[in-house]
Amino acid sequence: MKITTFLCFWSIFFLYAGNSYPRQTLSALEMNKAAEKVIINETKVAADPIKITGLITDERGEPLPGVTISLKSDKKVANFSGADGKYLFTVTKPGETLIFSFIGMKEEEVRLKDGVTNYNVKLYPADNQLKEVVVETGMFQRDRVSFTGSVSTYTGQELRNISNQNVLKSLKVLDPSFVILDNSLRGSDPNSMPTIEMRGQGGSVLNATIDEFGNDPNQPLFVLNGVEVSISRINDLDINRVESITILRDAGSTAIYGSKGANGVIVVETIKPKPGELKVYYSGDFQIDMTDLSGYNMMNASEKLEFERLAGKYTNTSSAASQKALMELYNYRLADIQRGVDTYWLSQPVQTGFTHGHSVRVSGGNEFLTIDGGAKYKNNQGVMKGSGRETWAGNISMVYRNQKFIVSNDLDITGYKATNSPYGDFSTWVNTSPYFRMRNEDGTVEKYLQYRTGLGYADLSSPIVDNIPNPLYNALLNSKDERSDITISNSFQIQYMPTDELRFKAGLDLIRTNSKTTQFSPPENTKYNDLTMYEKGEYFHKDLNQMVYKGRIDGAYAKVIDKHSITINARAQMEMSKTNYVSVTAVGFPYGSQGTPNLAYSYKQESKPGYLEDEKRSVGLVGALTYDFDKRYLFNFSLSVDGTSSFGSNKLYKSFWSAGIGWNINQESFMKDQYWIDILKIRATIGTSGSQNSGTTYSKSVYTYFIDSNIFGQGAYLSNVGNPDLPWAISKDFDAGIDFRILNGRTSLTFDYFRKKNDPNIIPVPLVPSTGISSYPMDLGYQINEGVEFRATVFPIYNLKDRILWSLSFSGIHNKKTYRGFGNAIDSYNLKQQQSNTMRQYVDGYSDDDIWAVRSYGIDPATGQEIYIKKDGSLTFDYDADDMVAVGSTRPDLRGVISTSFRYKNFEIGMAFSYSFGSDIYNNVLYNKVENITKSQLEKNQDKRALYDRWKNPGDIAEYKGISIVSSTSPRTSRFIQKNNYLRAESISCKYDIINNEWVKQNLGISTLSVTGYLNDIFRLETSKTERSTQYPFARSVALGVNLSF
Template sequence: MARKEPTSLKHPISQPMKVSSVTGKITDNNGNPLVGASVMDKATGIGVITDSNGEYALNVDQSNILIFSFLGFKTLEIAINGRPIINVIMQEDEISLQDVVVNAGYYNVKEKERTGSISKITSKDIEKQPVTNVLAAMQGRMAGVSITQTTGVPGGGFDIQIRGLNSVRTNGNNPLFIIDGVPYSTDPIGSGQASPVLPGQPSPLNSINPEQIESIEVLKDADATAIYGSRGANGVVLITTKKGKRGGTQFTANVSKGVGSVTRFMDLLNTQQYLAMREQAFANDGISPLPDRAYDVNGTWDRNRYTDWQETLLGNTSEITTLSSSVSGGSQGTQYLASGSFNKQTTVFPGDFNYKKANFNLNVNHESENKRFRSIFTVGYTIQHNLQPRDDLMTSALALAPNAPALYKEDGSLNWENSTWINPLSSLEGEYEAKTYDLIANSVLSYQISKNFEIKSNFGYTSTDNNETAALPSTQYDPAYGLGAAYSSLKVGTMSRKSWIIEPQLNYKEQFGKMGLDVLVGSSFQSQQGRMRDDLGQGFSSNSLIYNLASASVKSILLSQEQEYRYAALFGRINLNWNSKYIVNLTGRRDGSSRFGPGKQFATFGAIGGAWLFSREDLLKDNKILSFGKIRASYGVTGSDQIGDYQYLDTYGSTGSNYGGIIGLEPTRLFNPAFGWETNRKLEAAVEAGFLNDRIFITAGYYKNRSSNQLAGMPLPGTTGFSSIQSNLAATVENKGFELTLRTVNVQTQDFNWTSNLNITVSRNKLVAFPDLESSTYKNIYSIGEPLNIKKVYQFTGVDPATGLYTFADRDGDGKITFSGDRTLVKDFNPKFFGGFQNSFRYKKLQLDFLFQFVKQENYNATAFFAPAGMLSQQPTTVLDSWKKPGDIASHQMYTTGANGEAANAASRYASSDAAISDASYIRLKNISLSYDLPLQLKDMRCKVFVEGQNLLTFTKYAGADPEFKSAGYLPPLRVLSAGLQITF
């Protein structure tokens, strides 16, 4: 137990002293007491260590100098100068990177002894961002990790790729997520049939509260991931939550208020420009007089009216409220931390829609007095309630004519303008509501049998339950149509997913002279059960009964299924360390999965990694410039079983037809027990170097991964009744790239610090082999030698000055433009390179951090969001440069209402050509945080005020909604600005 009594560090020097007592408290930059910090008189060598409150007392000569030191913090020397009280705030020693401990999953390793590729961010980076999804906190901060947001609607998700796409299946590229040692399924919640406002389905990762995360490590190469076997093919994300620490009870409370808005609006036509376009379209198509249904131009709608529908439907301000608190402390033997948080976000859509999330987390650590027995218990519980409009209004905001009618009548009811339009707010009559309950529990028990042997076991349990409804009441229809309650409907989705895991382990460590040996052996036993059901109710006698499925006149089951997944494995690691200079790391895993048929259920994966710390060679050991140098390399094989459950079995589904009172069955999948695991061979070589006492630290690495034995649908002839059968394709996908990280300590003084972090990734993805590709159903999707994430498009060659129509290259030379022969130009949607540049400044109690994220890529431009120019639909201002008469040179073809078949076909091809794809590179001020510690006079209280921003500025030439965004028709990411207060005592 820490104590205040002086503890002699060495024999004092006998000399006369004018002794007096000096006391004080040592804390870190956040006001947390540093327990066990050393305080030593420089002249005499007498010293003490701080107690559980970070306090010390020492008898010293008033003219002497005190040395303050603590592991991980910069050592300070402070002259006493007769002062009886000296309080010290110690700064973290950010340049001692070599001794940073990294979580590698089943074991921990010092950064300097790491043989694998592992990227890490800590709570210092995470807690400065106003985000609710853990993946948002990782964007732009890790080399080799590409993350994109799929929607700006609260509760939406993110896509993550670690070193590219490995599988030809879109759902076969997800990394493994481990939370406090427990595998956490990130498969989307539900089937998606009841969540139309979100692309895909709700993301389970929203259940993880970023404020409660201590660190995130991403394992990338074979050396780091092979110990996870089949689950490590696409990388591993390790999330560690905050733990209790020794010391007195400490209470922390946070409150923040923020606002969110759409990052940018597109430049669209005003009313005069729009009407001129429409009139020209009718003239081009030879239509006169104007049709009765041309309400926008024939005078039915006010020709002088103008509404900015982007501002009207998407221009509201989202309000964000966050409350959180925690209490922590403990003795030397037992520590605890309990925390809770609440977050509420409204939307930018009209109406009272919101997303709420409440979270509770508890951690208790215990160590016996003899330090042999240790236990860690962690449990987290999250409740989410998401209430959103039935449809995303993004499509309406970009499609509505600028002179479309008013939304409301004078009496406040929806305006249907004599049935001449569909009021966009009618979709708000229906609601999408989802309630999610998520539990993650983990316990780790360990016992030190002897000096060298430790036995440990990890126990984990997760439970996710989701209930969602999508209501379409009759009030969403124009009353003039007389569509009563019989046309109301409700979709109900329920999902339940439970899993448990047990992982006993045995660890042996020994030092044989200069040789260090570390052996780990363990096993995994995991089971996961899932249930999912979607129901549809139609025809409610009253809209007040619409959420009672039993009240529907017609009820049907859209989907009903149960799944069970069982997994078992034996894993091991042998680490050899010679003289802290030469390191070899061997890892392996024998996996068994219930997703494969008999004889194919087991596979073995493994890797070897090595490192040479060349800076410890005698020639360089005392080098003044090079402070650290390491060369590392690894090679290994990981695998994948991400194909879903029961894929090898015959399965049957209901025909939905009643024959003689019996509902029939029909086959939905053919039996094939012959397919097995995907394999991913990973190779990497890297160099790490620190200069000037690690004030400059650089890591440069090259990797090359090849994924083969692809699990995909094998094409079948139509006579079989099936388009494909689940099998292993002899297709090979290659990912290779270069990663660079650079960290610099630019200025480091007592009052002012400035550090910078740069990461950049250059990656290439390629389909190396695919037997009989041209005769398969994949021929219009993939090409040998090209990336997986491609689009085959027409090659746009301009506007014919004579006809005014878009023209395209005849790539197969047959004299005509056809889908199969000429839609063959390959456009790569993978980023060419991406990364982030972070800077951190501290001046006394003022802290400033900001991160710029950058991506070099191509994406669909504004063309993807709009109908052909000339139709009853809004357009970007770029269409003003259009063909009017023979001889015109223009970027856009003649306007058409769609009645001109040739013009309509050309417009359709244009949207499927390279003209619809343009540079979508951007540099974005992803995150900024400014905080200040108020100079309070209270001894044990600290108060910090802060301002944080997300997606504040974007520098791009892209003309679409948002360069990061890849889903047309959905709300893009929001710009968020928040301010708050943190109190600690």
């Protein structure tokens, strides 16, 4: 109610403010006339005035309001184009030169000719123009020319050229340092949030957890219009609303975020209201997703039965009765196969997904009040049946301006409904043997594919260990798994400019989030077969609420004194968030129930309703200094002092800083004649930033009540031991780079060297079970991340006037991480890793990217057994975990993107390919579905290589152990490691623009029409042969985007 009242008040204020001075409001033409009169009065004695008129348009032919027109000889004499793009300018003498400039457009100069008074000017976009003007940091803008940090800025149009569906997926193609890791579990699940790295992970991932909103402790910070948001807000953001995205990489750019910037910062700016006549924009996005099953190499029915026979499934020499039952089962399955039973289970849970999204935006206003509002709906249908994600949003932005004040308010309301597939994990369908019938001959679906007592003379001699569930039966039940969310965000800001050099701002942000999760598994599900009626069926419900308050006060001072330019920015800010949730799990439902919780028998055994209440507070002071001498010599300095409740109660405050220097060589006098050099800049920064994503409970001890009670009452136990002296997680950064551009932007190169040291390194170290505590947060060792990144672009064809452009881009990143200072502090953890047959170790001189395993010499042709290499190089048949060494790394030597685009007039085509080479992968398909197949797993379908590539007879040269070895588990060895080089077609797009077509205007009322077709993730060339995902498959997509303006 308070938020509603607050919004209504400011809406009334805006409307009133925009209409409170109608007599003082002048049209653009009146302003031009007024300016004309002033100039005439000043120059009347000197000469007769010359009136220059015309129309200013963009490359589409659309009128451009607010374009600055100035005299080249005296830039103080200036005027602006009106809402219709027309202008009127008065000069006092012929031969003058007029300059037409507008943010995001290439500046144009027009020399006046005698007797000519009308000049129509067309401004063309400069891809780097906006990027060259300012760096948008999310707090305040900084002059790009004098900025020394490592940043990249991409326009909304560049994002839409890659894809029309997802901001994050487009960004990963544009920037090599922004990496979305392949999700080997959830694939293309529309409800799964991506895992993102910026120049490699920023901290230790030991026991890292993801919070309720999908935020990963190692992911970058996301800032939307100056407000910190969750990754899901950016993932669901309408790509058509995005004006620009800026990536802040080094401490020189992220230190202002203090304890939150260690993993990089992604700053997203949406389209702001602009003055001009009311315009309506529509965007329609349509996509077809097709399941990619090319990585699954499963056996057909005949192959599966033959594999089982060779593996000894149907052989029992110890009992004639059992052998007869096994042969009866084999013959039964063989007969079905000969009748034509060969079920392709992989196709059953998948579908061709269709996604459609629609957004409408209305924008306009006058010189004093501008409004931009819009609405969006998107229905993303997943490739697994029943899965999908519906998102919707509404927003309105209002800006009121006068000579001294700018007042703005942004209101966003977003929501989604995420539905998971009732067909369960895709791996269930992959692993189901193809010799089973999916349905009976009459079309009915059996609960089990085969019953334990269905074959054999007696229950004891049955060759089937358990009933084999039919996955289709469970999928057709009335199960439910969905989550809904609604977020209301309001950002109010007032700016006061007492002088041209001084500016003050104050802002208040309010964010309210409500989320509900509901899951229901009906009692008919086969997983409840062995439970009592009071335990069959399960219902789970969770309500989560979060309220965030953020307040800030900014000040900025800018002054140019002769050749010295100085800008000072300062901010004081505070933030408080309150999060709480209530959850309940109920069991015991009657058959046929729809999951109504009042029909449940009881709470789940040994459980109780869940409840969490978490409150976080933080305060901060930020200062930034930017200085340059004659635009040549640059110096930047930033300081942030943060206080937060997320760290040790004895260490609540910490300061972060950065310093940077730069040299614009192209501004030197000896470079003036080198007109072909646009930019030649070298820069370096050093500083610190932090990460407070470790969680508040690391510094606090937590007690939990026992579920049951005794005669003395209900007791409590210590479930978490806090560390009140827990230090802040600090990242110490160094970055050095060069920016080079020549021939009016035809060729450009950006190169960076970076080195990041995470020290202290906060790690929740596992403790021995006897302590009763699972882990304890400690400052252990440090991590060094070192590497280089680059991006090069060249335009073999660069004809802006005729709009004929061809560009080629090549980008890449190489980095290596190492741990230092661990000593033997976590030897117990590493020992557990070895004993559990895992391949990650935390050892000085190595990183969590390294793959640890015992080296393999191969398979002995005589016995079909594996030969191991010990640390001393000797060979043995006996496996010893102490012989584990680092045998590979999942970190590639180089990865990046190769892209090209060609534009001819209104037609444009673009292609982008990602590449990676030098990394290794532990192929779990080889380990779990080719080898290491125990007797109990023979019932599942397996990879074809288990039949064709395993050792069978003495003398066979094979990569994998004997096919009949089903009684033991294969250890992790280097035999299952493969190179993971790849080339992927990330995006292929084709676009056509219809601009100011008279027939389209007159018959359809459309000013501009743009149609774009996309192919995303359409093919892959890889050296490893493995299943890309297990729980949800990946997809290839074909999409169409339509953009209209009226």
